[in-house]
Amino acid sequence: MLKEGTVLDGKYEILRRIGEGGMSTVYLARNNRMNMQLAVKEIKNDGSKSTEILLKGLEREANILKDVDHPVIPRIIDIVKHGATICVVMDFVEGENLADKLKEVGCFSQEQVIEWGLELASALKYLHSMDPPIIYRDMKPSNVMLKPDGGVKLIDFGTAKTYDIENNADTTALGTRGYAAPEQFGDAQGRGIYKTDARTDIYNLGATLYHIVTGKNPQEPPYEMVPIRQVNPLLSTGLEQIILKCTKANPNERYQSCSELIYALEHYTELDDSYVAAHKRKLTLFATSVGLTVLFAILALVGNAGRNKLNAENYAAYIEQGNDFKTEGLYSQAASKYRQAFELNSEDAEAYTKYIDTYIDENNDLNSIDDLALEDGLNVVANRIKNGYSKVNENSEVLYKMGLTYFNEVGDYGAAAKYFGMVDSSDENYGDLADYYGSIALILSSTNVNVNELIDKVNGFASYNSTSLTNDNRQKFENYQMVGKIYVTYLNVPGVPEQAETVMSNAVKDLEGYTGEDAADFFYSYNSNLAEIYYALAEGAEEGGGESNYKLALNYYQEVVDQIQGKxxxxxxxxxxxxxxxxxxxxxxxxxxxxxxxxxxxxxxxxxxxxxxxxxxxxxxxxxxxxxxxxxxxxxxxxxxxxxxxxxxxxxxxxxxxxxxxxxxxxxxxxxxxxxxxxxxxxxxxxxxxxxxxxxxxxxxxxxxxxxxxxxxxxxxxx
The missing domain is CATH 1.20.1440 (de novo design (two linked rop proteins))
Incomplete structure (x- = not known):
């Protein structure tokens, strides 16, 4: 076993042991060069057959994960030999697996299970779309990590395989009984094992959803999966139909792709017959005198209208609950409610923007007892955009919010440019702003920033911002923040201090007409900028000519200090x-x-x-x-x-x-x-x-x- 303090390859420091399996041990580690936490899986090579199999699985896992880029799938970062052991360095996934969590809670809510199902199906769809496709083959609760933000990560790719369309049978039966599809196992000699493909993963996922929504483990007696409403009659008939179809013994009777499964999960209420059945009973007499075509049309209209009304009411309730939690400083609960809102209605931008703002505000709240990682929140939204849930990938407000957050909060200008580029340029609210931000982000994402081009773009944006946006528009003052940040970064460039002084002085004047609750935060930002700007002007003045600017700088520095001591x-x-x-x-x-x-x-x-x-x-x-x-x-x-x-x-x-x-x-x-x-x-x-x-x-x-x-x-x- 590795000792605490051991440094692998001169950079990966072992901090503590966090898990142990039959032939491997997992440690929390830190990359001392990049100051980031990682996980290290250690396998001791004792020459045994079991270790040989494990090492093959490990090698397979490493080869698969080194090429993936999906928010639900961790990355393999490095493989290091250390004495008689092999160590795999990978993303550290914080949280606990669903199997352990099930022991605490018994089962999970239907809404949560459906969202996790969408995330996991998205990850499987990604793997299946690789060249060659990857079949995971071991979906089960213990291989799904529940993160602090409520999202999930898929772990342990030791049984995954690349799928060869010419291959007629797998050479080894791998998977976990209870969750594995029939085609994964034969008799004791391995006879009867058939080809595994994407539909195998769909079966595994269906069995996993069955377990976490009912609390019934398919690995335990009576070793069967019954319709979920036999376990809990309150569950949706729509979800019941989805799980039944996923777990059909015949692969041809299952969903044939994860895209089909994702669509079904997104529209599970349309498979639910409870609402329509209730109205159908009320209209029985009417049905005797009206043609069946008219009857079904009415049923559809009534059903859809009722569902839409109910969804709208629930959506508004989730938003209101999220607002209340956020006001109380309970950011995790607030984020959960906003997430429930956009899971219910993926077309409206409000829930998405409030969800992202909750992560930002928690990070900036000095008194917060939560510990939300902004990257996790962004990954949740990014995943929905990537998969086009309810055309959120065409929602300019959500796309703009993502671009702005990557630009201002994360500093990932490449990602920012990507989302700004997805905004509809003809959108009257966000089109022009996205064009300005996108062009600036592209310059900043370059390895060698063209400073003159950048300052020209920033000056143009500053002029647009000053004249085109009103002083009651919060976005105007966010834009001034961004402009000031860039100016201060390049104060050593001739002419920039003078340009910056003009723009940021105007920002302070404009801010006097703004009545938002965050006005003090903007003043803090602008005062910080002006302090640096006047200091640069003083430093660049001819001998004896900097005194007045030094004194102006002193005033602004003192303003900033006073604000900090109040915060x-x-x-x-x-x-x-x-x-x-x-x-x-x-x-x-x-x-x-x-x-x-x-x-x-x-x-x-x-x-x-x-x-x-x-x-x-x-x-x-x-x-x-x-x-x-x-x-x-x-x-x-x-x-x-x-x-x-x-x-x-x-x-x-x-x-x-x-x-x-x-x-x-x-x-x-x-x-x-x-x-x-x-x-x-x-x-x-x-x-x-x-x-x-x-x-x-x-x-x-x-x-x-x-x-x-x-x-x-x-x-x-x-x-």
Whole structure:
């Protein structure tokens, strides 16, 4: 077994064991170069036949997963040999498998099972569409991981195979009895095993859906799957028909593709006869006097109208419940309700946008007790877009929201450009915006960004945004945020600070007419931008001409600091997420303010600012490394400019700088700070008195070298 702390291939550090099977052990690991969590599956090669079979399965799994790109399927990242073991490095899938979860809850809700069925069918459809097709062959609850966001991941591809259309039979019977299709198993000698294909996976999925919606394990007595309404009469007859068709013994009687199955799951209520039956009974007398064609038309209209009304009411209820949960800061519950809403009605954009915003807001909420991963939420929506559920892939509002989120929140400009490119350019609300964002995203996604082209595009967008969008439109101020972020990134480019100052000053003026609850957040963003812009203008000014811009920068930095202290506890040494981001911004702003005071010749204010930051962060807070190192460097440079040799510094100066040095030395990680390293030997010399002693010796030597006064003149004068 691998020990904690073992590093594979110089980069994969083993953190702890998280699972164990018959011949393999799974560990949580970290890629130290990329600072990301991974899973490592270790198989010890003891030369046995069973291990040989496992290794073949492992090799098969690696070869399959290295080529996949689907949100429900994890990636194989690397294969590493370590002594007598082989280690497979793969995506770490957080959560627990459905088999374990079933032991806790008994069974899952029908709505949840249908959504998981859609996700899993989508993954199987993807595998079946590969060249050559991949047949998974081992769908079961223990191979489906339930993630914290409510989505699922398919794991363990050891029994999967590439499908050769010329192959008439599998050479090995693989799968799990109870979930496996009849064609996967023969008699004890393997006779009667037939070709497995996409319909085999459909059977496996049907058996899995049966288990998780009824709680009845097909591996246990009486070893059969009965119609699900015999287990729970409240379940949908539509879902019952779908599972029955999936699990037909004859492959020709099943759904013939995952596309067919996905369509059925999306429209399962249309297979449900309860509503139509109720109205059919009421219309029995009427049916005697009306032709069957008219009767069925009425039934269809009544049924559809009733279902549509019920769906609309349920959709609105899910949205309202999601809003309530979000207001209370219960983001996971809110996301779940919004997801139920768009699962019910995939055509309306509101549920999708609220679902994505919930992940964004949770990430930015300093007091959130949830831990939602934005990537997981985006993957759920991306999967539905990819599979075209209810034409959501043509919904410009949803596509624009996806592009904007990848652009602003994730920084994946390639993905952003993809979704902006899918927006209908003629859409009056999102067409023009998507064109601007898309063109900027394409430039930013390039390996070598053409800065001049980028700034031209940004300037054009800024002009459009200022004149075409009204001040009551939140999107206008999101656009200003994006523009400001890009300007600040390229302030070293000639002309950009001046352009940025004009645009962001207009942004502040326009924001005064905006009454949204998030106005303060926009002010924070714009103030941060303007602080950097005026600092850049001051730095680029001719000698003596930067004072006014330095002072403007100081004002904006102070505004930002005040806002941060109203949002976050800057003394929290263990902060993470957005709280840590705010604290880092506080530190950067305080250091920049101290730097400006120094450049303006106000030594006392510079020192006061450093000390204020140190006091706010608290003693021993490792987040303060930058503050102490810059404080030390500032004092050293300042004292050196007045009295070059540290040995000649006054006792007051030595005491002041050593106090900073001693306090800073208590911070974890400060010993690797370049400024600290640069000044350490001198500080140690001041601390132990060796520099002062050396200075005294130097002074004594200088006096010894001077000519002695002989008093000859006196003697001569006396003679």
């Amino acid at each position: 976050a506890d800057v003394s929290d040494a263990n902060a993470s997420g957005s709280a840590k981001t705010f604290i880092q911004s506080y530190i950067n702003n305080m250091c920049r303010m101290a730097d400006i005071y120094g450049k303006l010749g106000n030594h006392d204010k510079a020192v006061e600012t450093y000390q204020a930051a140190e006091d706010a962060l608290g003693e021993g807070n490792s987040n303060a490394v930058k503050v102490y190192s810059e404080h030390l460097n500032y004092l050293y440079t300042y004292f050196e400019s007045n009295q070059q040799d540290p040995g000649k510094w006054s006792n007051v100066q030595k005491s002041e700088i050593l106090a900073v040095y001693e306090a800073g030395n208590k911070l974890e990680g400060i010993s690797s700070n370049p400024n600290w390293i640069k000044r350490s030997s001198t500080m140690d010399g001041l601390s132990d008195g060796s520099i002062e002693k050396k200075e005294q010796e130097s002074t004594t030597e200088a006096k010894t070298d001077e000519p002695e006064e002989t008093g000859d003149d006196t003697e001569e004068g006396g003679e």
